[in-house]
Amino acid sequence: MPPIEDDMPAGRLAAISATIARTAALAGRDPAGVELIAVSKTHAVEAIRPLIAAGQRSFGENRVQEAQAKWPALKAETPDIRLHLIGQLQSNKAMDAVALFDAIHALDRPSLAEALADAIARTGRTPTLFVQVNIGAEEQKGGCAIGDLPALLARCRALDLSIAGLMCVPPQDVEAAPYFALLAKLAREHGLAELSMGMSSDYETAVLIGATAVRVGTALFGTRG
Template sequence: MIEQNLQRVNSRIQQACSAHQRPEGAVTLLAVSKTFDASAVRDAFAAGQRRFGENYVQEALDKIAALGDVRAQIEWHLIGPLQSNKTRPVADQFDWVHSVDRLKIAQRLSEQRPAQLPPLQVLLQVNTSGEDSKNGLSVADEAGLLALAREVSALPRLQLRGLMALPAPDTDDAGQRAAHHRLRTLFDRLVAAGLPLDTLSMGMSADLEAAIAEGSTLVRVGTAIFGGRPQA
């Protein structure tokens, strides 16, 4: 089932790219495996998927250990909130962090990233919907975002790649596109200010087409690949 689901999702990405004149390979698929066990990740790996996103640090660390035999072939992304007391294992074990929204977190990741590893790839999280329940910098604070981006880009052992957002759910295509457009606008302004960014992490199972239409370069898809989340 996972193999067929991956094929369907990749087909959706290709069709959306074609519909919006995006070049082949412009959008990367990140399989979001939170709450699914290591065997599901291994099934997706066997089907050709190499990039996986996790929300919870300890759950992810357990899967990384369970898949140690193929660690060199997997790119692990932390997409959930990151607390200061969890930065060391993240700096040591992950390849990407999507949820940086404070300089303190970035500084700790920079200080704790092992020298023998490549720079940790990071994204700044923006709260494009203004929800109190969501982390991220305010979409209205463009000056604050630019200042943080410049500070993070100057840190050693990190490479700032772009922005990430998790908009409020919206079943309307225009509403979906509007939320993604807000992030794309901020991204373009940061690039115009001289920051060499290349990654927009936006779009999930329900709205990946709208995200691709607005310039997403990385979509985070869980349900459409793994199915509904297991019940606690």
């Protein structure tokens, strides 16, 4: 990743966008097929506005309640913002999530699929849905177990939920490429086109392996003091 000036949001955004474009080209991919999600969790509105001003339109939040406090006003000001829920979602928050988010990356169990289907039917909103896979089989992480993925996707189909793709967070401090490759293989096997994978430390690897959405926080917002 090229050096990035911490005090220049527009410069950070331009550098990361250029890296994504270059990496996609190396992989023989159209750079337009990779969505850069700026992970704005824990960051105040004042830190987000400069990135919006620089042209960034996709943002990611971990918690419904935090997003509700920040994003309705920002989305009213800039209607083409696309907001992604990238953290774990409780079933009792499904209605709030569907009402606010344009994409939900955390579908990981049948009960949540049922809650989301009900919320979609009630609100008429149809956010893009990703099934999160616990790709490293880590007990402390959310996500559907690899072995449970076929049954969960079948349940989603039965509920008439349209699943765009798969999402993962690989284990820390190990090479991410094998986990990204496994997620890509699972997506191919199930006929899913989208892959939400890659963060600040490994988004280039993710793009090489086929990511259609990368979730970048620190590299865009800088290190918090």
